[in-house]
Amino acid sequence: MSKYWTDVVHNLTPYVPGEQPKEHLLIKLNTNENPYGPSQKVIESIAAANNDQLRLYPDPESDALKSTLASYYKISKNSIFIGNGSDEVLAFIFQAFFKKDLPILFPDITYSFYPVYSRLYGIEYKTIPLDDEFNIRSDDYIAQNGGIIFPNPNAPTGIPKNLKDIETILKLNQESVVVIDEAYVDFGTESSVNLINQYDNLIVTQSFSKSRSLAGMRIGFAIASEELIEALTRIKNSFNSYPIDRLAQIAGVAAIEDITYFNETCRSIIKARTFLEKELSEIGFDTLPSGANFIFTKHRVFDAITIFSKLRSQGVLVRHFKNPERISQYLRITIGSMQQMRKLVFLLKEIVGYI
Ligand SMILES: *Cc1c(COP(=O)(O)O)cnc(C)c1O
Secondary structure (H helix, E strand, O other), rough: OOOOOOHHHOOOOOOOOOOOOOOOOOOOOOOOOOOOOOOHHHHHHHHHHHHHHOOOOOOOOOOHHHHHHHHHHHHHHHHHHEHHHHHHHHHHHHHHHHHHOOOOOEOOOOOOOOOOHHHHOOOOOEEOOOOOOOOOOHHHOOOOOOOEEEEEEOOOOOOOHHHHHHHHHHHHOOOEEEEEOOOOOOOHHHHHHHHHOOOOOEEEEEOOOOOOHHHOOOOOEEOOOHHHHHHHHHHHOOOOOOOHHHHHHHHHHHHHHHHHHHHHHHHHHHHHHHHHHHHHHHHOEEOOOOOOOOEEEOOOOHHHHHHHHHHHHOOEEOOOOOHOOOOOOOOOEOOOOOOHHHHHHHHHHOOOOOO
């Protein structure tokens, strides 16, 4: 608190990211990073760009990265916006489309940055409860609103939504912008990207932090009609013309081009997820169906905080959310390598008394 602060600063409730421990941990499964490093081609491209050119500003429009994404998704370059992580893209979306007279809608259990951005920009919001199985019900998104946002698959539940349901929401809400946050879409969830040609109120956001193993580089993007993309570009150029540095732009291109590595690593993670789900079900855990690189799971007997603390003392970090009450017995566990998953299962068996 300070007399020099504005009311805006006094009233902020900042987002609290998962812990990035300083000490060495055996296994870090708390912030949904990729267990595999970036493609070797990404490492090489960064090394090659580590030179005198760094004295020059980067391309303000990340044109090469846009072209690469445009041909990958078979869409126009003008339908792509690139930001410093998808969190920045989301922040621009809130400013560009959500500051209206009506409240925006998002699920009661979802990515906790949405209420943070809403308060930062003075946007009213209304949360819509997930149903009894933790699903987002399309029919619940019919109230008058200033915009809609949710992740697909949802976080922290991991539950994917099919395109038919997404289309229902888009059709019911033609007066407002609907944002589908696809941070985890590459782990077995169907993308809404192709729907942008049919729905001019749709924005899809994606990230290089999870499926492309580049959380440390901060690259995210949005795909939408040219009209919506232009709004984001106007915001960016009123804030910071160069949000993506030279090395990140180069790394992003190489990451998209190495399709083989991307497919292999995504496949390995999906395989490890299937393994973990099966093993956990045999030792008393109930796990929600996941289309992401994490699972949301609850033991039928043991308390979530007890399991969390015992894993922590063994050097394994997972994520626990105290609020809301409804999810306080769940743990969110990032899918790691098979070796990490075997170790995790071994420790969990000890904790819940199966060995
Ligand atoms: C990780 C995550 C993001 C942000 O990703 P960055 O590109 O690293 O900023 C956005 N939305 C959801 C739901 C996420 O989990």
